Amino acid sequence: xxxxxxxxxxxxxxxxxxxxxxxxxxxxxxxxxxxxxxxxxxxxxxxxxxxxxxxxxxxxxxxxxxxxxxxxxxxxxxxxxxxxxxxxxxxxxxxxxxxxxxxxxxxxxxxxxxxxxxxxxxxxxxxxxxxxxxxxxxxxxxxxxxxxxxxxxxxxxxxxxxxxxxxxxxxxxxxxxxxxxxxxxxxxxxxxxxxxxxxxxxxxxxxxxxxxxxxxxxxxxxxxxxxxxxxxxxxxxxxxxxxxxxxxxxxxxxxxxxxxxxxxxxxxxxxxxxxxxxxxxxxxxxxxxxxxxxxxxxxxxxxxxxxxxxxxxxxxxxxxxxxxxxxxxxxxxxxxxxxxxxxxxxxxxxxxxxxxxxxxxxxxxxxxxxxxxxxxxxxxxxxxxxxxxxxxxxxxxxxxxxx
Amino acid sequence: xxxxxxxxxxxxxxxxxxxxxxxxxxxxxxxxxxxxxxxxxxxxxxxxxxxxxxxxxxxxxxxxxxxxxxxxxxxxxxxxxxxxxxxxxxxxxxxxxxxxxxxxxxxxxxxxxxxxxxxxxxxxxxxxxxxxxxxxxxxxxxxxxxxxxxxxxxxxxxxxxxxxxxxxxxxxxxxxxxxxxxxxxxxxxxxxxxxxxxxxxxxxxxxxxxxxxxxxxxxxxxxxxxxxxxxxxxxxxxxxxxxxxxxxxxxxxxxxxxxxxxxxxxxxxxxxxxxxxxxxxxxxxxxxxxxxxxxxxxxxxxxxxxxxxxxxxxxxxxxxxxxxxxxxxxxxxxxxxxxxxxxxxxxxxxxxxxxxxxxxxxxxxxxxxxxxxxxxxxxxxxxxxxxxxxxxxxxxxxxxxxx
Numbered sequence: 127x128x129x130x131x132x133x134x135x136x137x138x139x140x141x142x143x144x145x146x147x148x149x150x151x152x153x154x155x156x157x158x159x160x161x162x163x164x165x166x167x168x169x170x171x172x173x174x175x176x177x178x179x180x181x182x183x184x185x186x187x188x189x190x191x192x193x194x195x196x197x198x199x200x201x202x203x204x205x206x207x208x209x210x211x212x213x214x215x216x217x218x219x220x221x222x223x224x225x226x227x228x229x230x231x232x233x234x235x236x237x238x239x240x241x242x243x244x245x246x247x248x249x250x251x252x253x254x255x256x257x258x259x260x261x262x263x264x265x266x267x268x269x270x271x272x273x274x275x276x277x278x279x280x281x282x283x284x285x286x287x288x289x290x291x292x293x294x295x296x297x298x299x300x301x302x303x304x305x306x307x308x309x310x311x312x313x314x315x316x317x318x319x320x321x322x323x324x325x326x327x328x329x330x331x332x333x334x335x336x337x338x339x340x341x342x343x344x345x346x347x348x349x350x351x352x353x354x355x356x357x358x359x360x361x362x363x364x365x366x367x368x369x370x371x372x373x374x375x376x377x378x379x380x381x382x383x384x385x386x387x388x389x390x391x392x393x394x395x396x397x398x399x400x401x402x403x404x405x406x407x408x409x410x411x412x413x414x415x416x417x418x419x420x421x422x423x424x425x426x427x428x429x430x431x432x433x434x435x436x437x438x439x440x441x442x443x444x445x446x447x448x449x450x451x452x453x454x455x456x457x458x459x460x461x462x463x464x465x466x467x468x469x470x471x472x473x474x475x476x477x478x479x480x481x482x483x484x485x486x487x488x489x490x491x492x493x494x495x496x497x498x499x500x501x502x503x504x505x506x507x508x509x510x511x512x513x514x515x516x517x518x519x520x521x522x523x524x525x526x527x528x529x
Numbered sequence: 530x531x532x533x534x535x536x537x538x539x540x541x542x543x544x545x546x547x548x549x550x551x552x553x554x555x556x557x558x559x560x561x562x563x564x565x566x567x568x569x570x571x572x573x574x575x576x577x578x579x580x581x582x583x584x585x586x587x588x589x590x591x592x593x594x595x596x597x598x599x600x601x602x603x604x605x606x607x608x609x610x611x612x613x614x615x616x617x618x619x620x621x622x623x624x625x626x627x628x629x630x631x632x633x634x635x636x637x638x639x640x641x642x643x644x645x646x647x648x649x650x651x652x653x654x655x656x657x658x659x660x661x662x663x664x665x666x667x668x669x670x671x672x673x674x675x676x677x678x679x680x681x682x683x684x685x686x687x688x689x690x691x692x693x694x695x696x697x698x699x700x701x702x703x704x705x706x707x708x709x710x711x712x713x714x715x716x717x718x719x720x721x722x723x724x725x726x727x728x729x730x731x732x733x734x735x736x737x738x739x740x741x742x743x744x745x746x747x748x749x750x751x752x753x754x755x756x757x758x759x760x761x762x763x764x765x766x767x768x769x770x771x772x773x774x775x776x777x778x779x780x781x782x783x784x785x786x787x788x789x790x791x792x793x794x795x796x797x798x799x800x801x802x803x804x805x806x807x808x809x810x811x812x813x814x815x816x817x818x819x820x821x822x823x824x825x826x827x828x829x830x831x832x833x834x835x836x837x838x839x840x841x842x843x844x845x846x847x848x849x850x851x852x853x854x855x856x857x858x859x860x861x862x863x864x865x866x867x868x869x870x871x872x873x874x875x876x877x878x879x880x881x882x883x884x885x886x887x888x889x890x891x892x893x894x895x896x897x898x899x900x901x902x903x904x905x906x907x908x909x910x911x912x913x914x915x916x917x918x919x920x921x922x923x924x925x926x927x928x929x930x931x932x
Binding site (some may be wrong): 236251282293298306314324325333512513 | 659699
């Protein structure tokens with residue numbers, strides 16, 4: 127298949143592009159390199175030494191003989207170039223990672239709130255408009271988030287895959303209606319994914335676009351079978367308070383000798399997936415699109431759920447690292463239960479890569495290898511959900527030399 | 530109260546500004562004059578000879594002694610100027626009409642689809658961000674639409690005011706949950722209002738903004754007690770296929786001797802409100818905002834429902850005008866029933882101005898007075914919901930001289 131990967135230079139996009147290429151698909155990456163530019167703005171860098179996209183692609187050709195195309199284009203602002211690219215490429219599938227993806231960054235300042243909405247909404251809507259107008263029949267696979275559902279909304283019922291059947295009272299008795307699960311976004315970032323969902327529903331119905339929305343959990347891990355083949359292909363590893371995700375942050379903190387930062391009680395239960403499963407799920411999704419005229423197909427892209435504090439304790443025990451309980455900069459429930467349906471990907475053949483000591487060790491080792499690149503002043507999460515919320519000072523100004 | 534009216538030069542915004550000024554409020558209009566510029570793009574003009582905003586405000590001062598401030602600013606793109614205006618004015622209430630408001634225009638071309646989303650989403654989100662960041666405690670009243678609910682979704686149950694109580698099955702029995710009524714938008718324009726709703730919910734919760742969302746029906750009529758005082762204060766009257774609303778179009782068509790254009794079977798039932806009631810509802814809404822911390826208050830701003838064909842027949846009988854059945858450029862159900870709750874405004878004291886021969890005659894007379902300004906080539910609705918849908922040719926190339 128000819129696959130266009132929007133946002134193919136990012137944390138999920140890059141390993142997905144490599145994996146799909148390895149599996150024989152013809153890949154073109156479109157990316158405006160915004161993720162690298164935000165690093166510059168935040169004065170932080172991937173813990174792993176990611177190479178420029180040109181060098182990445184050059185290395186890929188050396189290592190595997192495969193070529194991946196690259197176009198530097200801004201999906202949110204360069205509509206005409208996006209249309210021209212679609213017309214030229216006529217892809218069979220489009221994978222859409224081209225959105226600002228960090229909740230803390232989306233809450234950081236008025237500028238980042240506005241950027242997140244303006245970028246994400248326009249990127250998605252431009253793509254939908256372009257597909258509707260050009261009539262290109264590519265199926266669209268979008269990276270959404272589990273965070274659209276909220277936590278604890280439906281009591282003991284597991285979170286379904288996108289749609290919920292409810293009973294609506296009427297004078298003539300109750301009606302059963304299948305609805306998009308009510309939106310309960312926890313940040314401006316999550317909000318944009320709930321806006322995406324409504325746009326998908328409309329364009330799937332009005333223009334018969336074939337859309338899959340993947341409600342992904344928190345990704346952990348960093349390397350895949352493809353990114354590990356050459357150091358120049360290495361995936362990014364975010365450990366900072368805005369872009370770092372919880373499990374990778376704990377593993378990095380343990381590796382560099384920083385206390386494990388639990389914000390709040392740690393009672394938050396979240397859904398997780400390893401990056402190796404992310405790339406497999408994308409392939410399953412592009413191979414199994416919905417029919418034209420069908421509503422968007424929503425698949426929960428998660429493999430397991432864990433309580434944040436349990437993860438901290440496990441890694442603390444494994445590595446002998448202490449836990450630091452810090453003020454929570456987010457507005458969220460202190461504790462929640464979480465049960466999520468993920469039947470669809472299991473039925474399509476996904477074999478979940480679950481949390482195991484070996485895998486944790488692997489990530490820990492990568493973090494150890496590059497620990498000299500870490501800046502201790504970037505570890506604490508300080509983007510607050512409301513002005514005036516308390517945050518922690520840095521716990522360490524220098525990282526221990528001997529860890 | 531000090532009231533900022535965003536979009537205060539438009540069809541609803543102008544009479545609202547005049548009405549609130551007449552009632553003793555201190556009004557500032559912010560408007561980028563986009564509605565007038567779209568007229569230029571569509572090569573059409575208001576049937577009534579609206580005057581430039583400067584002349585309107587000058588005339589108001591002459592006629593009533595009242596002053597209304599005016600700032601030409603683009604809410605979607607000039608964020609810093611919006612913040613400065615809010616800081617300077619520190620309004621008690623903000624009325625937000627500043628969105629592209631025509632469903633056909635929103636479906637006309639890829640450019641107008643993109644403009645509608647980019648403008649409406651950014652306008653609303655900029656406003657929310659500005660209020661959250663500045664901490665200005667103005668309550669926000671937004672003009673939404675009945676079209677967010679869709680038609681026929683809940684069987685015989687009347688459409689509630691924004692929120693619906695449903696039963697959610699769980700392993701421990703059914704849970705009752707109050708949800709935002711599921712979104713069933715019929716156009717990109719309506720879609721943007723469903724996106725607005727999700728943004729309102731998030732910012733009302735996260736930042737304790739006080740937000741009222743008015744789900745308005747189709748507005749008819751043109752003049753109010755204030756706009757009628759001087760011809761220079763006259764309100765706009767849209768009759769073209771994109772911006773004209775159904776009942777006003779029928780009245781105009783009858784006045785100029787054009788067949789009444791029923792697109793489809795005319796079996797569509799819609800909710801209506803007279804412009805005189807729109808302005809009263811806005812005043813009731815700003816006087817009765819929700820508390821900080823409450824979810825957005827949704828009020829259905831409608832007074833009656835009618836079947837499109839019934840309206841055509843009534844006006845046809847009243848004026849001796851024939852009905853022309855034309856292909857429907859929209860994707861919508863051919864027929865629907867409609868029952869809508871509007872208890873809130875009735876409880877607040879609204880006395881509905883319902884369809885009456887006198888009022889219809891008044892609008893018909895305004896249309897007659899300015900019929901020489903009508904362009905018969907602008908009457909047929911031709912913005913199709915999907916490429917290739919059939920549209921009608923012009924029915925008349927010249928309007929009858931003697932009507």
